[in-house]
Structure formats: structure tokens, C-alpha cells
Amino acid sequence: MGKNLTGKLAFIVAVLVVFVFGIVGIPHGGLKQSITDRIHLGLDLKGGMHLVLGVHAEEALASATDRDAARIQADLQKAGIVGATAGKTDAARPQTIIVAGIPTGKLSDARSVLNGNDYSIYDVSTTSDGGATLTMKQSAARDLATRTVDTSIETIRERIDKLGVAEPVIQKYGLGENQILVELPGISNLDQVEEVIQSTAKLAIHAVIGGPFATDQEALQANAGVLPPDGILMKGSGSAGAPEQIWLLKRASEVEGIDFRDAQPSQDQNGRPNITFTLTTEAGDRFYKYTQDHQASGATPGSMAIVLDNKVREVAGIQSAIRDRGEITGGFTRQQADDLSLMLRTGALPASISYLETRTVGPSLGAASIRQGVVASVVGMAAVMLFMLVYYKGAGINANLALLLNLLILLGFMGFTGSTLTLPGIAGVILTIGMGVDSNVLIFERIREELRSGKTSAAAVQSGFAHAWVTIVDTHVTTIVSAAILFLFGTGPVKGFAVTLVFGLLANLFTAVFVSRLIFDTILQKKERGAALSI
Numbered sequence: 001m002g003k004n005l006t007g008k009l010a011f012i013v014a015v016l017v018v019f020v021f022g023i024v025g026i027p028h029g030g031l032k033q034s035i036t037d038r039i040h041l042g043l044d045l046k047g048g049m050h051l052v053l054g055v056h057a058e059e060a061l062a063s064a065t066d067r068d069a070a071r072i073q074a075d076l077q078k079a080g081i082v083g084a085t086a087g088k089t090d091a092a093r094p095q096t097i098i099v100a101g102i103p104t105g106k107l108s109d110a111r112s113v114l115n116g117n118d119y120s121i122y123d124v125s126t127t128s129d130g131g132a133t134l135t136m137k138q139s140a141a142r143d144l145a146t147r148t149v150d151t152s153i154e155t156i157r158e159r160i161d162k163l164g165v166a167e168p169v170i171q172k173y174g175l176g177e178n179q180i181l182v183e184l185p186g187i188s189n190l191d192q193v194e195e196v197i198q199s200t201a202k203l204a205i206h207a208v209i210g211g212p213f214a215t216d217q218e219a220l221q222a223n224a225g226v227l228p229p230d231g232i233l234m235k236g237s238g239s240a241g242a243p244e245q246i247w248l249l250k251r252a253s254e255v256e257g258i259d260f261r262d263a264q265p266s267q268d269q270n271g272r273p274n275i276t277f278t279l280t281t282e283a284g285d286r287f288y289k290y291t292q293d294h295q296a297s298g299a300t301p302g303s304m305a306i307v308l309d310n311k312v313r314e315v316a317g318i319q320s321a322i323r324d325r326g327e328i329t330g331g332f333t334r335q336q337a338d339d340l341s342l343m344l345r346t347g348a349l350p351a352s353i354s355y356l357e358t359r360t361v362g363p364s365l366g367a368a369s370i371r372q373g374v375v376a377s378v379v380g381m382a383a384v385m386l387f388m389l390v391y392y393k394g395a396g397i398n399a400n401l402a403l404l405l406n407l408l409i410l411l412g413f414m415g416f417t418g419s420t421l422t423l424p425g426i427a428g429v430i431l432t433i434g435m436g437v438d439s440n441v442l443i444f445e446r447i448r449e450e451l452r453s454g455k456t457s458a459a460a461v462q463s464g465f466a467h468a469w470v471t472i473v474d475t476h477v478t479t480i481v482s483a484a485i486l487f488l489f490g491t492g493p494v495k496g497f498a499v500t501l502v503f504g505l506l507a508n509l510f511t512a513v514f515v516s517r518l519i520f521d522t523i524l525q526k527k528e529r530g531a532a533l534s535i
Helices: 003-024 031-038 057-078 104-114 138-161 190-198 216-221 281-294 334-346 363-392 394-417 423-452 457-489 492-526
Strands: 048-055 085-087 096-100 122-126 132-136 169-172 179-185 203-213 231-236 245-250 260-267 273-279 303-308 311-317 325-328 353-361
Touching: 003 031, 003 394, 003 492, 031 394, 048 138, 057 085, 057 096, 057 104, 057 132, 057 138, 104 122, 104 132, 132 138, 138 169, 138 179, 138 190, 203 216, 203 281, 216 245, 231 303, 245 303, 245 311, 260 334, 273 281, 273 334, 281 325, 363 394, 363 423, 394 423, 394 492, 423 457, 423 492, 457 492
Parallel strands: 231 311
Antiparallel strands: 048 179, 048 353, 085 096, 096 132, 122 132, 169 179, 203 245, 203 303, 231 245, 260 273, 273 325, 303 311
């Protein structure tokens, strides 16, 4: 064998060794276990849970405008515009803030405040009777909704990772607005997963206006029968082990959701469990002003309520002004401190979620799908290999070897990249087999044409590969582009099909052209000059 062929053979063997390692890795627990550890099965093959969640992005919009309304009123007061109020009067229009009570002589000053950079996301209109309307721009509302969904996805992913679920799919769901697709293959406790996702409800810290009260009527009586316009009643325990009571909270939260950068369980100076947290810069500036005005030593001391899933979980006193770092105390047990810090760190969804679709796939159904998929693949490959042997004789062995190597490289690709094999993915494998055969047919038929034109075997092989190469590349590139589009815009199963198809086509380019050509050259080198080629 010539040096050139020996070098090519060594390269092919090295490639095969690498991809065999991609399939089995470092063997442990048997060959089957090693393969299943490297090639992960999707939901439809392994069984598990399929969820479609709806994110209530309008809640994040309402919270944002609630906070901005409070800021607007404070800024107007600072500007000397006494008596002006800002709030929302129409629950159906959460993006709109109404300002009223602006003195006639202060309209110009009010416009300067409202048209400032702090409220540039709003369209502002004023009236001569001392009123103004701020409506959030559509582009700003869309950006807020997008951020809300993106943050929800990351929060749910972090929480699911705590369960140790292998290869979960958590992504935007393209069939609806503000929806998330969650697929959790191979899980055994569905109730636990639902509980974990449900527990990632909206979390916020509100100022406490009054309470606790035993009933709603008692809360109303304490406020002359009328709730403050910026107040809201909320139930909760308020401290560990305490019975459920009623609290009067400020409607607009001080911080919530994505305002939390980090939170960790800790201990105070007396060794009691507490929680340390870190806020974003913007939230820290806002929270500092509130806590400075309401710390225990201040003129108007107060408390803050930690609200999770619209329930008061803890009420803590404000011991000192807090900017971006602070502590939450409230008689926590160690477990409560761990759980609540985890909520703040990974469960602080910017808006609540609802379940739009829940579907489970049993492991027995998945096992049946695997069996049927494997049978289809084996039968399809066997039929193709038999056809190639009968129709192309000796050259059919060449094609069959290329097909086997193609499958080996494809599985190695999946093992190295940690790709998930789905039922549509198996269909992609079968389609790859067909594309591999198509490539060999193009090459072989071209070689036959060259032989019929009177060329020698060596010249026919060289010309056949040279002319078929352009067509093979064209067909593969166009199919890869189509598969890439499926991957970008498809959901889990469609992506599985696209991944296996792309990997298979890349492997096919290598085996159908490089490996197959090496086999032909090796056979021709051993034949006498002018000997016929079995094709």
C-alpha cells in the first residue's frame, strides 16, 4: 500500500477510535450502561413530563407601573407640587398612570418632572385642569414582557436543576404568547416537580402599613372603614409557627422578582438563622431610600413583609438602612432560612405562572418506541445494504461499509455533544441512511458512465468522484440549511430530528467521499492495470 493510502487509512482509523470513545466513553457498569450515559434519551423515549406554562406578563407590567406611580408622586412632592397624586384607576389598563391634583401654576414644573429621563418609557399628555396621563410605550411593554419570560425560564431552569433532572428542555414555546415549554425526561415523582415549579411564584417585599388583624372587618375598622388608596389586604402568618392573620400592605412593592441578585442562608451575631441578600444597583438605590426613612431609629419606623405567592410569609423589622446588601430576620429555623433564600435566589419569578398543558409519557411507552425505532432502523438498513450488494456487486460492500461508519460517527457526535435522542431523532437517523445511499448511487452511476465511455477503472473512479462531488455537496448543504431552520424555530422533538439529520449529513460527507474513495483506491492498487472493476 502506498504511503499516501497508508496515511489516509491511519487518519480514518483515528477518527473511528475518537467517535467510538464518544459513544461509550470510559466503560463502566457494562457496555449498555456506558452508551446510555453518553447518549441521552428524550422525553418520548425515556418517559417523563411535558408541560406548557403561561407567564402572566401583565403582572410584571402592573408591578412596574405601580412602582413608577409611587416614584412619580414622590418626585412631584420633591419638586414642590403639593397635593398631586399618581396612581392607576383602571385595572384593565395596567400600562396607564393617572396624575391628578396638579395646581394650575405648577403645570410647567410637573411637565418637566414627567418628561424627564426617568419616565422616558411613557408617552405623557397633560390637561389644563391639572391632570396628566402616562401610557407605557408599546416597545417598552414588549421589552418588559420579553424580559419577564426570559427571567422566568432561567428561574425555572435553576430550580429544576436542583432536582437533578438530566437533559431538561426549558424554552420559549412558539405556539403561544408568553408561554414556556418544560420537558423533564425520566422523572419518577411528578408531584414533586409540579410542587417545585408552582413554588416559584412571584416574590416581593412590601412595606407594612398596619396589622396584624384577625379579620378583614377588623382591618377596615382600624382604618375608618376605608382602605388607603395605595393599600392592599393580604393574608399570611408573618412569622414561623404563627397562625394566619391579615396584614395591610402598601400595594406597590419595594423590591421584587429580578431585583434580587443573590440570597444565601446565614446567621446573625447571636447565631440565629437569617438570610443575607444582594439587590441590583437600581433596586438597591430604591430600597435604600425606603429603609432609611423607616428604620427602627428613624422618625417613621416600620416593617417589611416578604410576600410569596400572594401570601405574607414573614414580617421583619427594619433595623438599619439597606442599599444593595442586607439581612432578613424573623425567627427562622435553619430549614426555613435555606428554603426562603433559595426562593429569593432562584425562585423569584417576575410574574406568576399557570399550567396550560400537562402531559406525561410512561416509561413503558418510551421503551416500546425505542424497540420499534430500532427495528425500523435495522430493517431499513438491512434492506438498503442488500440492495447495494445485489445491484452494485463488489462496490456494494464499499457502500455498506461507508453506511456502517456513517452510523458510528453519528452516534459518536451525539455522545460528544450530549445531544438528546428523540423519536423524531431516530427518524433523522433513518433519513441519514437514505442520504448516504443517495450519495453512493450518485458516485457509482457516474463511475459506470465513465467506464462505458471507455476509460480505465482508475480513471473512471477518479472522474466519477470528481464530478459527483459537486452534486453531493449541493444536496447536503441545502438539506443542512433546512435542518438548521428546523433547529432554530422548532420545539424539542423537531430539534431532535434536526440535530441527528445535521450530524448524519456531515458524517455522510466524510464516509461517502473520503472513506469510499480510499476503499476504491486500495482495491485498484491491488488489481492489475486494466482489470475490470466490480460495480
